[in-house]
Amino acid sequence: MGPLVTEPQKSPLILLTDRPVQLETPRHYFLNAFTPNDAFYVRWHLETLPNSVDLKEWRLHVEGNVGKPLTLALDSLVTKFKASSTAAVNQCSGNSRSRLQPRVPGGQWGNGAMGNALWTGVKLREILDAADLKTGSVQVQFEGLDRGKGPEGSASNRFMKSLDLTDPVLDETLVAYSMNGEPLPMLNGFPVRLVVPGYFATYWVKSLSWIRVLDKPDDNFWMKTAYRIPDTSGGSTTPDDLKAGKVKTVPIAKMPVRSFLISPDGSTKIPSGLPVRLRGIAFSGYGGITRVEVSVDDGAGWRTAHLGGDEGKFSFRTWELSWIPQRPGRYEVAIRATDGESHTQKDEMVWNPGGYLWNRIERQEIMVGAAE
Amino acid sequence: MTSLKGFALITAICAFFASAALYAQFNAGFYTLQGPGSIRQTMPSAATASASYHVAAYTLYPAMLAADDGEQEVASYCNTCHSTRYITMQPPLPADTWTAEVNKMVKTYGASIPDDATQKIIHYLQSHYTPENRKK
Numbered sequence: 001m002g003p004l005v006t007e008p009q010k011s012p013l014i015l016l017t018d019r020p021v022q023l024e025t026p027r028h029y030f031l032n033a034f035t036p037n038d039a040f041y042v043r044w045h046l047e048t049l050p051n052s053v054d055l056k057e058w059r060l061h062v063e064g065n066v067g068k069p070l071t072l073a074l075d076s077l078v079t080k081f082k083a084s085s086t087a088a089v090n091q092c093s094g095n096s097r098s099r100l101q102p103r104v105p106g107g108q109w110g111n112g113a114m115g116n117a118l119w120t121g122v123k124l125r126e127i128l129d130a131a132d133l134k135t136g137s138v139q140v141q142f143e144g145l146d147r148g149k150g151p152e153g154s155a156s157n158r159f160m161k162s163l164d165l166t167d168p169v170l171d172e173t174l175v176a177y178s179m180n181g182e183p184l185p186m187l188n189g190f191p192v193r194l195v196v197p198g199y200f201a202t203y204w205v206k207s208l209s210w211i212r213v214l215d216k217p218d219d220n221f222w223m224k225t226a227y228r229i230p231d232t233s234g235g236s237t238t239p240d241d242l243k244a245g246k247v248k249t250v251p252i253a254k255m256p257v258r259s260f261l262i263s264p265d266g267s268t269k270i271p272s273g274l275p276v277r278l279r280g281i282a283f284s285g286y287g288g289i290t291r292v293e294v295s296v297d298d299g300a301g302w303r304t305a306h307l308g309g310d311e312g313k314f315s316f317r318t319w320e321l322s323w324i325p326q327r328p329g330r331y332e333v334a335i336r337a338t339d340g341e342s343h344t345q346k347d348e349m350v351w352n353p354g355g356y357l358w359n360r361i362e363r364q365e366i367m368v369g370a371a372e
Numbered sequence: 373m374t375s376l377k378g379f380a381l382i383t384a385i386c387a388f389f390a391s392a393a394l395y396a397q398f399n400a401g402f403y404t405l406q407g408p409g410s411i412r413q414t415m416p417s418a419a420t421a422s423a424s425y426h427v428a429a430y431t432l433y434p435a436m437l438a439a440d441d442g443e444q445e446v447a448s449y450c451n452t453c454h455s456t457r458y459i460t461m462q463p464p465l466p467a468d469t470w471t472a473e474v475n476k477m478v479k480t481y482g483a484s485i486p487d488d489a490t491q492k493i494i495h496y497l498q499s500h501y502t503p504e505n506r507k508k
Binding site: 002003005006007008009015016017018019020021046047048049050051052053054055056057058059098103105107108145146147148149150151153154155156157186187190191207209221225 | 397398399400401402403422423424425426427428429430431432433434452453454455457458461462463464465469473480481482483484
């Protein structure tokens with residue numbers, strides 16, 4: 001695990017890379033449903049990322065296949081459009097990539113490339129309606145202020161993501177200027193970022209400055225080649241099938257169900273006979289969380305945990321269960337969640353070459369000691 | 373070696389300033405070797421009530437690369453688009469994965485690296501960062 005480092009507007013976070021900046025949120029921050037802005041993880045693709053934005057000059061451009069191109073100042077977004085708020089989990093496609101076997105190249109995240117915030121901003125649909133989409137529009141493309149040092153026209157120069165105009169997620173999508181009731185930190189996309197509830201963070205373009213309506217599907221590298229998953233059930237494949245050229249891919253989209261034990265974290269021994277509060281979070285891009293179950297015997301028996309307050313189907317849901325370990329010894333605590341579309345986490349490996357979609361049942365070894 | 377790397381970084385930092393000047397609405401790509409080392413950084417001294425919002429330069433944490441032939445090519449070419457922490461962050465990877473990664477940088481991401489330097493970089497990575505030879 002990397003060292004803890006400080007960057008502007010951030011508490012000490014786990015360093016993955018310094019340029020471009022990639023920082024992971026330490027585990028204990030996930031005890032609460034909302035992740036503080038200063039602890040929220042950071043992931044940029046291109047190294048020339050913003051250090052300052054002049055709102056006198058900055059505009060959100062809405063262009064392409066539209067009848068009325070728009071250039072919107074931040075003030076216009078705040079005052080001329082209705083504000084909407086959504087609690088939503090932002091999770092990197094490669095969260096937990098370091099768990100895959102065989103290991104795959106890429107950002108070697110533990111479980112902390114995720115966070116949940118209350119996002120406030122303007123519904124994307126309202127902005128698109130104001131721009132008057134022309135017939136023949138098929139996708140909408142998003143780009144931020146970040147640029148790379150690679151040659152123009154190459155994947156290492158610009159980062160762009162697109163969504164289908166027929167995708168129902170567009171009705172939930174926000175152009176957010178507020179995160180947990182505060183302006184976005186520069187490293188999380190000041191002044192506005194896209195919020196695509198239920199979808200992996202690759203679509204949540206930071207320092208969003210261009211919205212382009214396209215009349216044909218986006219074939220830029222970040223859609224056509226990167227961030228794609230095997231078109232199989234669960235998005236898994238094998239190195240052999242990949243080598244044999246058998247793997248068809250589709251763009252990554254919704255986040256499968258996950259759950260985590262946050263406390264206790266296994267760092268200290270627990271005395272037998274005393275109650276322990278097992279606490280954590282769960283989430284899913286498929287209709288929120290309906291059940292969290294805990295096993296203290298490595299999956300042999302399961303007990304249902306108490307769910308915390310419901311902040312909406314795209315949010316973290318906290319859970320808690322009291323446990324009194326009766327005998328000293330080594331315990332394997334396992335957690336599994338079920339979502340609104342009845343998917344339950346499985347105890348199976350996930351593997352694909354991008355290192356995406358990891359959602360295997362999490363386990364924590366806890367040592368219980370004698371009390372006399 | 374250290375001074376060479378330092379020089380490369382200063383050159384890179386100058387380049388950031390040049391490219392940042394292209395955009396009136398924002399400044400980007402400022403990094404510094406002098407880390408703040410504190411939990412809360414102070415507001416930049418130039419802060420005013422204008423519409424311009426600044427944060428301090430992002431901090432560089434240079435990686436310790438294995439000392440060997442090819443290190444200089446890695447430090448100069450790979451460092452263009454990303455810091456060499458991208459290398460030290462990786463798990464031990466098989467030799468053919470390193471070949472594929474370097475070729476991806478050239479062919480897919482458009483890194484302009486001469487052929488002989490590309491071969492040297494691949495050989496260097498295969499000599500120090502595979503399951504058989506990775507030191508830490």
